[in-house]
Amino acid sequence: MKKFLKTLIPTELAKGLLLTGKWFCQVMFSPNRGKSKLHIVDEYPEVPAKVQPRFRGRLQLLKDAQDEIICVCCMACIKACPTNAISLVAGKKEGRKTRIPESYDFELERCIFCGFCVESCTFNAIALNHQFELAVYNREDMAIGLGGVFQSIDKPSPVGKFSYSGKE
Amino acid sequence: MFKTQVMEINMGPQHPSTHGVLRLKLGLDGENVKSCYPIIGYLHRGVEKICENKAFFQGQVWTDRMDYCSAVSNNLGWAEALEKLFGIRVPRRARYLRTMLNELNRLNSHLVWLGTHAMDIGALSVFLYTWRDREKILDVFEAFCGSRLTTTAMRIGGLQEDVPEGFEKMVRDAFESVRIGIQEYETLLSENRIWLKRTVGIAKLSADDCLAYGVTGPILRAAGVAYDIRKAHPYAAYDEMKFEIPTRTEADTYARYLVRLEEMRQSIHIVEQCLEGLPEGPVMAKIPKTLKSEVGEVYHPTEAPKGEIGFYVVSEKGGVNPYRFHIRTPGFLNVQAIPLMLQDALVADVVTAVGTLDVVLGEIDR
Incomplete structure (x- = not known):
């Protein structure tokens, strides 16, 4: 019976959705989100990219x-x-x-x-x-x-x- | 009235889920795979021959470009093999730093594997999370080595430079993210019924078959054989580290996933030990400016994230370049086991089997 209920109610899928939803909401609704710590993507062409001091370029x-x-x-x-x-x-x-x-x-x-x-x-x-x-x-x-x-x-x-x- | 026959189909060399240019010749009876024949060599660049024609120290840049997800591990194997050949003792600090970089690289490689493997099977969001954590580790590589993928991290006799400023904080910040990350991957995958359906009992490879085919790395450990070169033949500073070898006995895709996740945790543990016990001293041994070899041959195996990577070097008297240079890459042998894994499998499982082996065609064809 317990097993049947487990197959019927996808709790583990809900947990996963909750996780992705949590991240989405945290980033989406944080004020000034371009500068927030959660915002991990660089706005590269608009903002100049920074490289580490030992970077090997031309x-x-x-x-x-x-x-x-x-x-x-x-x-x-x-x-x-x-x-x-x-x-x-x-x-x-x-x-x-x-x-x-x-x-x-x-x-x-x-x-x-x-x-x-x-x-x-x-x-x-x-x-x-x-x-x-x-x-x-x-x-x-x-x-x-x-x-x-x-x-x-x-x-x-x-x-x-x-x-x-x-x-x- | 109706006649059925086995249909031959080529999967790859340009298929997105083959992670490069692996070509699989599949014999299909409807959805069932009747035969499978991996064809490799589309990315052959002749790395071994190039290394024979270059000076000893120059060979490193080609080991970077073999397995581009674990360049540091390749560099480490290469450097240790040549140090064995020339009889150079590496300073203790350099050995610790090498261990640390190698484990960071293992994390990086496993994160790449998890993201792409999960994406192949259909869990796209894991890919985004693993890439977020991998980025921080690549930043550490950029700060230490100067480059993100083609690191050229080692030198014969040690390392080129000591740790940069603020290195420890950078590593600890990255780990903070990765620790939370591993929990998140487990939440997303470990109990997920779709993931379980796609991985449990799929692409099995028993311990006997692994040993017969020379399969190493997490695939061997997921079959119940606790063989890890870091413990069996310790190199760098692994004899001074405390860590466990995770093993499973199920020998299927899910077991390999669990083994690799546990390996990531162990890697974090090893790097933290290195950071705490980092000895003072030089990072480079005193070596002559031009290395000239004596007659000799050496084979040195190390544990790359994908399995055993070994460098076999033969040298002649007074040579400035190796006489023979052979690389035993893990992927080359692992990929030969695909036909065994795909006995009585469905077409959809082919993607799982290729993904679980963690193939990088750069090292297979080299």
């Missing part, structure tokens, strides 16, 4: 206080890169003891954001910045470099509007 060549590229072309990043995304040509500049990259090409198509290049760099000359909106309109723009035909390594992507450019 590769960037860093500059020192005199606005000069720190890189001395030791080629460590090229050796460390698992997907051969980086290539550079070393050059010289007047009044600088160390070498300076003539061109530093970085293929965004191939990069897998592992961060091995940054770890291998003993001069802290490169960093993976916090930029994550990396879409571009043309495939050619995926090649990133110091200038010329390439998309500039310092500027954010032409499509990205919200992510953070520059280190930290």
Whole structure:
């Protein structure tokens, strides 16, 4: 008899419905619900997304206080890169003891954001910045470099509007 | 007058409930499955061969991309195998942190499994709740490793960086959510009559069959065999942790669900032990800048969320990359048991059988 009543009255289904209903009402009728703790979804395109400090985004060549590229072309990043995304040509500049990259090409198509290049760099000359909106309109723009035909390594992507450019 | 014949139907490789590109060749007699033949290889990228052609430390990025739901576990297995090969001792703090990350990853993987499995069977709302909790764990990964899915968490000899600021609070906040979450999944599923009808007694795989087919992980434990590599061959800091191996004897889908839920609770327990007893010290052993191997071969099994993942590495003298690199992934062997699970089953149970194995085609085809 008890078993028959149990099959007739779906109490456990009601419990589940109660749970989902509770969450729905809590979020729906909480005042100022966009800022409530229960509201777990980010309003991403309207509100800029935040990433953690260690986030690995796009590769960037860093500059020192005199606005000069720190890189001395030791080629460590090229050796460390698992997907051969980086290539550079070393050059010289007047009044600088160390070498300076003539061109530093970085293929965004191939990069897998592992961060091995940054770890291998003993001069802290490169960093993976916090930029994550990396879409571009043309495939050619995926090649990133110091200038010329390439998309500039310092500027954010032409499509990205919200992510953070520059280190930290 | 009427003639019946077995109809062959392909389920997949693009079917949403096969979790990727698994193709099942089903022989159907009406609603009854007469034969089932899993065909794999649609996601083959040649990970093993790529790893043989790259330097030792570079191989890690491909282990990330094998099982993308449990990247940290793959990284851990990879790192420990190579440390065994080179004879490197990892600092105690690093071992604790590795254990912690690995267990967080187990939680993450089981949450993904529960959400998608329940959604396959028809309980959509569970998916939303598991994703809510998983998000917090992924935030922890992002804070620690810098990436959410392809973590690249380990290094040969330890970890790249120590814990970030406010890490403990972040983990405890995530657990607060997951603890409530597990109760909610139980409310939604454990007694739900639709869930019981779809899981109890479905896709059975006995302990003997599991052992014969090399099936490991929660599926083996749900069949009553208490085999867990964390206890059987302790690695990282598992020999210092207190935890239980949940087992069931029913060997059906429902038993696997209960085993995995209990494993999630145990994972929380292990991470809390790690947080409390975290020793001080360095997180990286002193290792030479370029690793050169001697002649040797090594196999190292670890317990990934889906079962035993083992890395087999053969090296030659003075080599900067492995001579042979083989990965024993749990899903590859688990998926071979699908025909056994589907004897005298209905078409609707095929989805349950695939879901309960927790297949990720990235690691099966690799």
